[in-house]
Amino acid sequence: MKVSRLIGLAIAVMMLLSLGLAPTLAQDCDGEVIELEFMNWWGAAREALMDTLIGHFQEENPCIRIINQVQPWDNRAELLATAAASSNPPGIIMSTRPETYHFAISGLIIPIDHFVEAHGTDLSVFYDGEIGLQYWNGELYGLPMPTAGGLTSLYIYNKDMLRDAGFDPEAPPKTWQELEEMSAAITVADPMGVDVMGTQVIGITGGDAAFVSWLYTNNGRYASDDGRTLLFNSPEGIETLEWMVNFTNNINGGVENVADFFQDTAFAQGDHPWYEDKLAFLRINTSFYGHYNVNDPEGYADTSHWGTMLRPYNGDNPNATHAGTTGYNYSGAWAYTIPAVHPPEKQEAAFKFAEFIGVHPLGGCAFLFAQSRPSPVKACNENPAYYEVNPTWSVVLEGLATDVAVSITPVQGQLAEILANAVEEALFGVKSPADALNDAHEEMQALLDEFWAEFDADNM
């Protein structure tokens, strides 16, 4: 036999074997197999985990074949927009809250209330705040899978650095004032900027999100519950931004120092100052535990070295307390949404899958547990094994309880950009915090009014 034939045969055998091993093969379906392309951004690192989950789903639903389409993050916006708007979109799409809302008002995705009713899905298993984020105009458009904690109230802190600076490692800062005191004691400047940092209170990307987070720890609010009135330029808001500017200038030496300190680093990639014991307090979202465990398993396992704390609040404001925000961040409040163009049977299959990866013990629960991060499903988080994989689990649950859902609209992208610029203008000293917020408020409210006027006219 010729060599080329041998190679061809070997390739054919390998392909057959790989097909046989693939978790996506529906084996015992006695009817027509429905193929469902699952467009998601869970990343290559979690692909195997997702494939396992899909395998479990297909064992229970042999007539539904899930094609796991993990997408690159870099050009997410174009991929999502073109896929959603095409005549042949994926069967189920992972989208953020603003995207979900936008697709909803554009008629690109369907509300799933009728599926929830038909399948008897118990929505009370979710935290109210989590499921509440997925409603637009009174209709439910997706089931949450991760917590919406893109901006949770959680911080991790370095106990060794606290100890070295003369503070009690088991008593992390509870208030802004304590955070200032500890950060000032820990931060070390050098000719190139900052070498060791207590913490930073501004966002590295998108200062608006950081501002909104701190705003809620000063008893302020971003917008009214109906999302029609912006409230962030209240006295609490102005006080918050002033505090952020002062902290950044006085303790970190300015906004540029902060940007330089974190330049070209990423927690998920393992090259973040946290891993080098150069950062004492780090604002996290719930994905960080999994990344920490992957990048530094020994450090993660050593709880004498690190702990979890809640976002400090303004100790001078008697009404302020710990708070986190959910659903504000442009990349937060992920859900699985179902495109409108597909036939009903495919949409139903998509809902079944969304339900599985949302609430099933072998689905969403297991997927998030494997990453040491909480689930939007209350019962999943009661798994005692969480305390073993995440030694600070009790604080995580405490943090989830403090989360506040923020009202946003489909024009959140534009609003966030204006607010981010206002925060930057204050940080760079272009405007005073009060002027920056008031100017931004005027512009943003006009944009919001325009949106609601159009929306109300369309829905008369």
Add this chain to the structure above:
Amino acid sequence: MAQASLKAKHDQTDITWKTRFQEWWFRNRALIGFAFILPWFAGFIIFDAAPFIYNLYLSFTDYQIGTVGTPPWIGLENYTKIFTADKLFSKSMYNTVYYLGFSVPLRLIFAFLVALILNLRVRGMELYRTLFYVPSVVPLVAATVIFAGFLNTRYGFLNQFLVLIGAMPVRWLSSPDAIKPSLILLSLWGFGGQMIIFLAGLQSIPEDLYEAAAIDGGTGWHRLVYITVPLMTPTIFFNLLLGLIGGFQVFEQVFILIGTNGGPLQAGLVYMLHVYNKAFRDFEFGYSAALSVILFLIIFVLTLMVVYTSNRWVFYGDAQDDEI
């Protein structure tokens, strides 16, 4: 005899066939010509002209993602909004013009100077040419990531070098004042393409002109100013046009280096980033289409102006000969 007759008949048939084919070819030469350019033309229609016309149409509509059926026609509303209500239009246009105002001439000069050096007759020149061209074949994404490392304030090569020579480090990517110079610096990276074109132009200059100048006592400077530069003006003109068009459309490197918001105080928000944000972040495709039409018009007018003024400074040898 019979054999000779058969051969003559065969030759005649052959000639007749050839003649007929040639006649057919000549008669239909226009069609055949069109057939040859059809693949390119089809590609142009499908991938350039049709999207352009559709984009023009969309710019007069309120097309948003997911608009079912015909998007609502809103006339000039998008254009009015651009000039009256969009603060980022002027900001992004300013940033872009600033960028190309420096990057295009700098890149032209740099590429020209390197091409001059690489045109010298030196041993191993092929190797040098290859080395200088290599950066141009590095994908832009990879080059930008490498550059991000160079520009890192704390650990980047550039700042380490500046500190070494006793200068102050520069906050290349974190200071609003340094963002645009950083982007301009990055634009020099891919000068190899222009350099190769300049090199080809330099090599097409007749040697006898230099010899004549040498006989007349012309120095190297004289040869450069009075022979090389004038004869290179068509190539400079070509590279200038491409540079301007590319400069207005700068996107990828900015997107990778500082993200979609354009860096601190949006000092690096170039025009194409604004177009991108409007389309893919805000889903305002009609508005984004209008922004891109404006960009097209600006590039078109500028190109016309450059072409129009080229009569005054571009030296075409043939035209000169005709006049003589």
